[in-house]
Amino acid sequence: MTQPGFGPDLAEVFGPAHEATSDSAGLSLVQLLTPEGERVEHPDFSFGDDLSDAELAETVRGFFRDMTLTRRIDVEATALQRHGELGIWAQLLGQEAAQVGAGRALKPQDYVFPTYREHGVAWCKGVDPLKLLGLFRGVDQGGWDPRENNFGLYTIVIGAQTLHATGYAMGMQRDGVVGTGDPDRDAAVIAHFGDGASSQGDVNESFIFAASYNAPVVFFCQNNQWAISEPIERQSRIPLYQRALGFGFPGVRVDGNDVLASYAVTKAALQRAREGQGPTLVEAYTYRMGAHTTTDDPTRYRLSDDVERWKLKDPIARVEAYLKRNGMADQEFFDAVSAEAEDLGHHLREGCKALPDPQPLSVFDHVYAEMTDELVTQRDGFAAYLESFEGAH
Amino acid sequence: MSEKTTQKVTLAKALNMGLRKAMEDDAKVLLMGEDVGKLGGVFRITDGLQKDFGEDRVIDSPLAESGIVGTAVGMALRGYKPVVEIQFDGFVYPAYDQIVCQVAKMCFRSQGKTPLPIVIRIPFGGGIGAVEHHSESPEAQFAHTPGLKVVACSNPIDGYWMIQQAIAAPDPVVFLEPKRQYHADKAELDDTATPAPLFTSRVVKQGTDVTVLAYGPTVKTALKAAEAAGNEGRSLEVIDLRTLSPLDMGPVLESVRKTGRVVVSHEAHVNLGMGAELAARITEECFYSLEAPVLRVGGFDTPYPPARIEEEWLPDLDRVLDAVDRTLDF
Numbered sequence: 001m002t003q004p005g006f007g008p009d010l011a012e013v014f015g016p017a018h019e020a021t022s023d024s025a026g027l028s029l030v031q032l033l034t035p036e037g038e039r040v041e042h043p044d045f046s047f048g049d050d051l052s053d054a055e056l057a058e059t060v061r062g063f064f065r066d067m068t069l070t071r072r073i074d075v076e077a078t079a080l081q082r083h084g085e086l087g088i089w090a091q092l093l094g095q096e097a098a099q100v101g102a103g104r105a106l107k108p109q110d111y112v113f114p115t116y117r118e119h120g121v122a123w124c125k126g127v128d129p130l131k132l133l134g135l136f137r138g139v140d141q142g143g144w145d146p147r148e149n150n151f152g153l154y155t156i157v158i159g160a161q162t163l164h165a166t167g168y169a170m171g172m173q174r175d176g177v178v179g180t181g182d183p184d185r186d187a188a189v190i191a192h193f194g195d196g197a198s199s200q201g202d203v204n205e206s207f208i209f210a211a212s213y214n215a216p217v218v219f220f221c222q223n224n225q226w227a228i229s230e231p232i233e234r235q236s237r238i239p240l241y242q243r244a245l246g247f248g249f250p251g252v253r254v255d256g257n258d259v260l261a262s263y264a265v266t267k268a269a270l271q272r273a274r275e276g277q278g279p280t281l282v283e284a285y286t287y288r289m290g291a292h293t294t295t296d297d298p299t300r301y302r303l304s305d306d307v308e309r310w311k312l313k314d315p316i317a318r319v320e321a322y323l324k325r326n327g328m329a330d331q332e333f334f335d336a337v338s339a340e341a342e343d344l345g346h347h348l349r350e351g352c353k354a355l356p357d358p359q360p361l362s363v364f365d366h367v368y369a370e371m372t373d374e375l376v377t378q379r380d381g382f383a384a385y386l387e388s389f390e391g392a393h
Numbered sequence: 394m395s396e397k398t399t400q401k402v403t404l405a406k407a408l409n410m411g412l413r414k415a416m417e418d419d420a421k422v423l424l425m426g427e428d429v430g431k432l433g434g435v436f437r438i439t440d441g442l443q444k445d446f447g448e449d450r451v452i453d454s455p456l457a458e459s460g461i462v463g464t465a466v467g468m469a470l471r472g473y474k475p476v477v478e479i480q481f482d483g484f485v486y487p488a489y490d491q492i493v494c495q496v497a498k499m500c501f502r503s504q505g506k507t508p509l510p511i512v513i514r515i516p517f518g519g520g521i522g523a524v525e526h527h528s529e530s531p532e533a534q535f536a537h538t539p540g541l542k543v544v545a546c547s548n549p550i551d552g553y554w555m556i557q558q559a560i561a562a563p564d565p566v567v568f569l570e571p572k573r574q575y576h577a578d579k580a581e582l583d584d585t586a587t588p589a590p591l592f593t594s595r596v597v598k599q600g601t602d603v604t605v606l607a608y609g610p611t612v613k614t615a616l617k618a619a620e621a622a623g624n625e626g627r628s629l630e631v632i633d634l635r636t637l638s639p640l641d642m643g644p645v646l647e648s649v650r651k652t653g654r655v656v657v658s659h660e661a662h663v664n665l666g667m668g669a670e671l672a673a674r675i676t677e678e679c680f681y682s683l684e685a686p687v688l689r690v691g692g693f694d695t696p697y698p699p700a701r702i703e704e705e706w707l708p709d710l711d712r713v714l715d716a717v718d719r720t721l722d723f
């Protein structure tokens with residue numbers, strides 16, 4: 001079965017004019033929930049058709065909770081950086097819908113290769129957000145076990161993980177977990193990256209490898225309009241999703257601030273991959289409301305007007321409006337989520353400060369699976385040197 | 394236990410046999426690279442393997458080295474043991490970021506949870522009359538990188554065993570093959586023998602006057618030099634280092650304590666090359682045993698030259714003997 005909406009449409013690429021890559025998203029943007037919180041239909045993608053009213057309400061409430069808690073993780077970590085508890089933090093403010101939509105579309109057997117900003121996807125995959133902080137505090141370089149949640153370690157070199165994702169998907173093909181027709185067995189990989197990474201050789205090579213081997217991987221690009229200070233126009237002269245066609249697989253642009261659409265599109269793309277129909281590029285069109293990281297100063301390169309306009313498209317506010325307008329959640333629900341966010345904040349604040357510094361000698365551990373005699377010698381020498389200060393003042 | 398069979402094989406054939414054995418022993422071993430399938434690789438090292446193991450296990454890749462190594466990382470994370478072929482030494486650099494930033498660091502980053510058992514095979518060294526980028530010796534760049542292990546085979550017997558040991562190792566191994574030797578000499582291979590551990594050096598010729606350290610293509614040069622020196626009454630001890638990271642200094646230091654004089658020979662540029670590290674370690678460990686400074690004979694600090702002058706540029710028998718003379722005259 002071919003999922004509608006992914007078929008290459010030459011008219012989109014060679015049409016009368018390139019659509020603007022700035023604020024106006026164009027007709028091809030998949031949207032199922034407007035910024036005002038109103039449901040809209042899309043010819044190719046839908047949300048909730050297979051759910052009862054109660055199930056639909058429960059699912060949307062779940063998205064609201066996920067996004068609210070994800071934002072709390074981000075706000076709390078940003079504050080922790082300001083208090084000197086983290087060295088740096090990569091904010092996701094504004095990208096909650098793209099990440100939660102993509103994260104909730106995953107099945108347990110699917111595998112995620114994140115950048116360093118996928119805190120919302122980590123949340124959906126069940127990674128304790130406290131473990132995300134270790135990297136940014138400087139106590140480790142990735143404190144969770146990728147095998148436990150099928151959630152890879154954060155990758156800081158831009159785009160490098162898209163090749164890992166493709167190779168992992170090639171491994172799935174060899175394991176016979178693609179296209180078997182068994183929904184509990186068939187699996188796929190999702191590779192996260194951003195608009196800046198789309199310029200990297202590794203991302204383009206991963207497209208080529210994935211296409212060549214028809215690998216079950218979804219390339220999920222959060223186009224948040226900014227690569228630190230460089231606007232999307234510096235990376236691409238055509239909408240990013242249209243690049244997929246040149247590599248021989250479909251691409252689709254989704255409203256990245258619409259969790260329903262992000263979920264629906266990613267779910268369909270993952271299903272395509274699991275069925276053995278190969279890769280898809282999903283461009284989640286969104287906006288980085290915060291700075292690139294806490295070391296960045298966006299006022300030097302972008303207008304506050306833009307930020308203000310994107311505030312009107314807030315991913316959480318529109319879901320809240322939708323839930324309230326349709327009586328899908330009562331005040332008790334919103335209060336409970338607020339309380340949960342408070343607890344999560346407390347967990348992160350107290351947990352972060354309690355994260356132990358690594359022991360200096362631990363740097364020698366795990367350089368190799370089998371430590372070399374050379375490192376044993378260096379470690380022992382360093383240990384003796386450190387011991388020589390014991391008792392000294 | 395299998396019956397003892399010996400046959401005379403080239404390095405190319407021995408590597409081919411070693412890869413085949415590793416694939417038979419472990420279904421998780423995959424080969425990937427440019428032209429490794431139907432063609433059997435440009436040097437025919439993977440000859441016939443795709444036919445016997447199928448396209449899923451011997452994978453012709455798109456022409457993108459970073460893609461080859463980067464996807465190998467993903468396959469290793471999925472539980473496979475990828476053996477990738479970089480077609481020529483000078484083509485490894487597009488994959489340098491993946492090797493240095495990802496392959497080398499994944500075990501450390503994950504605190505040992507996701508080690509990467511990847512072998513990166515690189516035909517290295519010159520002497521084949523090739524065009525630019527086909528004759529280089531990048532070993533020091535990888536030996537300088539924590540998280541990688543780097544070995545170089547010099548002969549068919551080692552080729553057969555070392556490639557299997559590298560594949561079985563839990564850590565990433567950069568596996569250097571002296572391409573000039575691929576089809577040069579044959580050796581009697583006994584596949585029931587017990588090989589030396591992978592990360593060990595070996596004295597390949599005993600001697601008393603000067604220690605010559607070599608690896609890969611220069612082992613043969615050093616052995617020829619030892620023979621020539623022997624005719625003049627000078628006794629050279631030749632050590633095939635085999636492992637460049639980690640270095641196995643035991644046999645080296647033992648030899649230097651005996652001879653007091655060392656010549657290191659490699660094709661790579663001498664500046665910050667393996668010879669520099671060896672000289673430093675020998676000086677630290679054997680200072681009072683040394684009768685002369687450690688001398689290095691290698692490629693000059695120039696780009697690899699046009700093929701018509703490569704034989705002059707490469708450290709040949711005469712330049713090794715010249716260094717032997719200088720260390721004895723010191």
